[in-house]
Amino acid sequence: MSKTVDQFVDAIIDSGTYQPLDRIYVTNRVLGLVGDDPAVDAKSDDLLDIVDALLETAVKNGKIEDGQSDRDILEAELTDLLTPTPAKVNQKFWNEYEKSPEDATNFFYDLSRKNDYIKTRSIAKNIVFNAPTQYGNLEITINLSKPEKDPKAIAAARNQKSNTYPLSQLAIENEGYRGRLGYPARTNHRVIRLDLGGEPWGFQYSPYAYFSEHAIFLLQEHRPMLINQHTFSNLLEIVRLFPHYFVGSNADLPIVGGSMLAQDHYQGGRHDFPMMKSPVDRKIKLAGFDDVDAGIVKWPMSTIRLSGDTPEPLINAATAIANSWKHYDDESVDVRSYTDGERHHTVTPIAYRRGSKFVLDVVLRDNQTSEKYPDGIFHPHQDVQHIKKENIGLIEVMGRAILPARLKTEMQEVKKYVLGQPNEMKDYHKTWADQLKADNQFTDDNANDIIDQSIGQVFARVLQDAGVFKWDDQGQAAFDKFIAQIG
Numbered sequence: 001m002s003k004t005v006d007q008f009v010d011a012i013i014d015s016g017t018y019q020p021l022d023r024i025y026v027t028n029r030v031l032g033l034v035g036d037d038p039a040v041d042a043k044s045d046d047l048l049d050i051v052d053a054l055l056e057t058a059v060k061n062g063k064i065e066d067g068q069s070d071r072d073i074l075e076a077e078l079t080d081l082l083t084p085t086p087a088k089v090n091q092k093f094w095n096e097y098e099k100s101p102e103d104a105t106n107f108f109y110d111l112s113r114k115n116d117y118i119k120t121r122s123i124a125k126n127i128v129f130n131a132p133t134q135y136g137n138l139e140i141t142i143n144l145s146k147p148e149k150d151p152k153a154i155a156a157a158r159n160q161k162s163n164t165y166p167l168s169q170l171a172i173e174n175e176g177y178r179g180r181l182g183y184p185a186r187t188n189h190r191v192i193r194l195d196l197g198g199e200p201w202g203f204q205y206s207p208y209a210y211f212s213e214h215a216i217f218l219l220q221e222h223r224p225m226l227i228n229q230h231t232f233s234n235l236l237e238i239v240r241l242f243p244h245y246f247v248g249s250n251a252d253l254p255i256v257g258g259s260m261l262a263q264d265h266y267q268g269g270r271h272d273f274p275m276m277k278s279p280v281d282r283k284i285k286l287a288g289f290d291d292v293d294a295g296i297v298k299w300p301m302s303t304i305r306l307s308g309d310t311p312e313p314l315i316n317a318a319t320a321i322a323n324s325w326k327h328y329d330d331e332s333v334d335v336r337s338y339t340d341g342e343r344h345h346t347v348t349p350i351a352y353r354r355g356s357k358f359v360l361d362v363v364l365r366d367n368q369t370s371e372k373y374p375d376g377i378f379h380p381h382q383d384v385q386h387i388k389k390e391n392i393g394l395i396e397v398m399g400r401a402i403l404p405a406r407l408k409t410e411m412q413e414v415k416k417y418v419l420g421q422p423n424e425m426k427d428y429h430k431t432w433a434d435q436l437k438a439d440n441q442f443t444d445d446n447a448n449d450i451i452d453q454s455i456g457q458v459f460a461r462v463l464q465d466a467g468v469f470k471w472d473d474q475g476q477a478a479f480d481k482f483i484a485q486i487g
Contacts, residue, residue: 002038002039003039003041003042004039004040004041004042004050004053004054004057005027005030005031005034005039005054007042007045007050008030008050008051008054008078009023009026009027009030011047011050011082012026012030012081012082013026015082015083015114016084017081017082017083017084018081026081029081030054030078030081033054033058033063033074033077033078034054034055034057034058034061034063034074034078035057035058035060035061035062035063036061037057037060037061039053039054039057040053040054040056040057040060041053047114048116048121051075051078051079051116054074054078055071055074055075055078058074059071069179069180069181069182072179072184072185073178073179073180073185073187075116075185076117076178076179076185076186076187076188076189077178077185077187077188079115079116079117079187079188080115080176080187080188082114082115082188083111083115083117083188083190084111084190086175086176086190086191089108089111089190089192090192090193092107093107093108093192101241101242101243101244102244105213105215105242105244105245105270108190108192108205109205109213111190112190112204112205115188116188117188117189117190117205117207118205118206118207118209119145119207119208122144122145122146122208123145123208123209125144125145126141126142126143126144126145127140127141127142127144127408128140128141129452130456131452131453131455131456131457131459131460132453132456133456133457133459133460134460135274135278135298135299135300135399135460135463136274136277136278136399137274138274138399138400138401138456138459138460138463139273139274139399139400139401140400140401140403140452140455140456140459141210141400141401141402141403142403142404142405142407142408143208143210143402143403143404143405144405144408145208146208163180163183167222167263168222168260168262168263169183169184169260170216170218170260170263170265171218171222171263172191172202172218172220174186174189175189175190175191176189177189184207189204190204191203191204192204194241196217196234196237196238197230197233197234197237199219199220199221200219200220200221201217201218201219201220201234202217202218202219202220203215203216203217203218204216204218206267209269210395210400210402211269211271211273211395211400212269212270212271213245213269213270213271214267214269214271215245215247215267215268215269216265216266216267216268217234217238217247217265217266217267217268218263218264218265218266219263219264219265221264222262222263223263223264224252224261224262224263224264225249225250225252225257225258225260225261225262225263225264225265226252226264227249227251227252227322227346227347227349228319228322229315229316229318229319231249231349232314232315232318232319232322232349232351232360233311233315234266235247235248235249235266235349235350235351235360236311236314236315236351236358236360237311238266238268238351239351239352239353239358240311240358242268243353244270244353245268245269245270245352246268246269246271246272246273246276246350246351246352247266247267247268247350247351247352248266248267248268248348248349248350248351248394248397248398249265249266249267249348249349249394250267250348250393250394251346251347251348251365251367251393252346253343253344253346253365253367254367255367255369255375255376255379255391256346256348256365256366256367256376256378256379256391256392256466257346257367257391257393258391258393258394259391259393267394267395273395273398273399273400274398274399274400275297275299275301275303275350275361275397275398275399276350276352276359276361276398278297278298278299279297279298280295280296280297280298280305281295281296281297281298282295282296283295284296284304284480284483286317286320286321286483286486286487287486287487288320288487289313289316289317289320289487291308291313292306292307292308292313292314292317293306293307293308294306294307294317296476296479296483297361299399299463299467300460300463300464300466300467300471301363301364301397301463301466301467301468302363302364302467302468302469302479303361303362303363303364304321304361304362304364304483305359305360305361305362306318306359306360306361306362307354307357307358307359307360308357308358309356309357309358310358311358314358314360317360318347318349318360318362320486320487321347321362321486322346322347322362324482324485324486324487325337325345325346325347325364325482326343326345326346327345328345328482328485330478330481330482332474332478333468333469333470333474333475333478334368334370334377335366335468335478336366336368339368344366344367344368345364345365345366346365346367347362347363347364347365348362348363348365348394348397349361349362349363350363350394350397350398363397364468364469364482365378365466365468366378366468367379375389378465378466378467378468379391379392379465379466380392380462380465380466381465383431384458384461384462384465385428386426386428386429386432387403387407387432387455387458387459387462388401388403388404388458388459388462390402390404392462392463392466396462396463397463397466399463401455401459401462403455403459407455410425410426410429411451411455413425413426413429414429414433414436414451415447415448415451417429417433417437418433418436418437418440418442418447418450418451419442419443419444419447432454432458436450436451436454469482
């Protein structure tokens with residue numbers, strides 16, 4: 001038997017999913033996937049290099065087409081052999097939970113990395129840096145991890161019958177799904193089951209994580225996102241179960257919401273975001289909620305921070321804030337809850353722990369558009385859309401920019417431009433780049449850093465645009481006026 005197959009079978013047996021007595025059976029399972037002819041040698045003993053060699057073997061043996069879609073499907077089928085069944089994963093998770101919540105998530109996170117469900121090699125391609133601003137260090141990422149569309153898959157999809165199963169990539173039915181052209185392979189995917197508010201939910205990790213231990217909590221029932229008292233209760237229950245994680249929900253309206261509004265879900269993980277580090281600018285009193293510590297956070301987006309020893313008072317206070325905001329109007333600062341019967345107001349809530357205290361940050365959102373701002377009054381305005389045009393969702397609300405992959409090459413052209421070199425800079429960067437040239441003396445040594453830090457300042461402006469009550473006298477007076485009528 002070839003060395004590569006032997007190495008992979010060794011890894012499967014070592015993982016504990018099969019026993020030594022199963023070796024012949026497992027070997028034949030692998031050969032059935034990659035072919036019987038001798039396997040390509042792996043370039044190292046690293047497990048993922050071994051898997052890569054098996055994929056090349058399958059192509060050589062005619063088991064799969066040499067395209068990204070076929071490779072992804074086979075890779076998930078191979079690494080599924082390293083992965084215990086859903087029932088065993090859940091049993092192990094909750095057994096570890098009896099030791100500590102961290103032991104449980106450590107087990108599940110390590111498994112999801114080792115079996116390549118979390119795409120560690122792709123995630124490592126992302127560009128990440130911090131940028132100091134008046135709101136603290138913002139986190140800038142240029143997202144290079146998600147694979148580009150496979151041209152062969154695009155061509156083949158024209159002849160493929162429409163398929164509505166699984167209903168979406170956030171459906172719990174993705175667990176173990178083989179994948180197809182244009183839809184990701186999930187054979188090696190596992191979901192932890194838990195109960196929230198008397199309903200069945202799932203907990204999984206994101207395959208293309210935007211931050212450490214990027215987790216997703218998804219409702220088993222297929223139901224659109226909705227922010228209400230039940231949401232606040234669920235979020236605080238999650239941080240009670242997993243006190244080392246934060247968890248938050250995207251808003252439930254277009255423009256200010258996430259990209260998947262059709263499936264109720266939350267995002268969480270082990271990361272301390274810039275917003276969570278930001279101080280309270282001033283304490284506030286919420287009428288009828290004397291047992292809640294409340295304040296306005298020094299943050300570009302309009303954020304009320306609630307904290308207390310137990311979840312229930314925070315749930316009630318957040319519900320009062322959300323209900324008041326839902327119908328609140330202040331024409332002096334362009335705040336309108338409804339136009340032509342369309343609702344515009346909702347919130348983005350984020351829950352986490354500070355020692356024994358529960359914390360709930362409630363960010364006010366407004367998705368109005370206007371003739372001047374057709375993409376959104378409280379959305380990145382046109383002059384910053386050369387850097388960020390997409391929705392400002394949960395992760396960015398908290399101060400971590402998810403910027404498009406195009407910026408990697410575009411910023412190199414900007415660098416050439418500010419250095420006076422021949423370039424192919426996009427026209428939409430010119431106003432910004434000209435201002436950079438006017439404000440700085442560029443050299444080969446400092447150009448990248450100046451451009452990076454300027455991107456950070458642009459992202460701060462993006463968040464200011466998305467903030468409902470601006471950080472000026474008029475905006476903060478309007479914020480105080482809103483606070484005074486809650487309850």
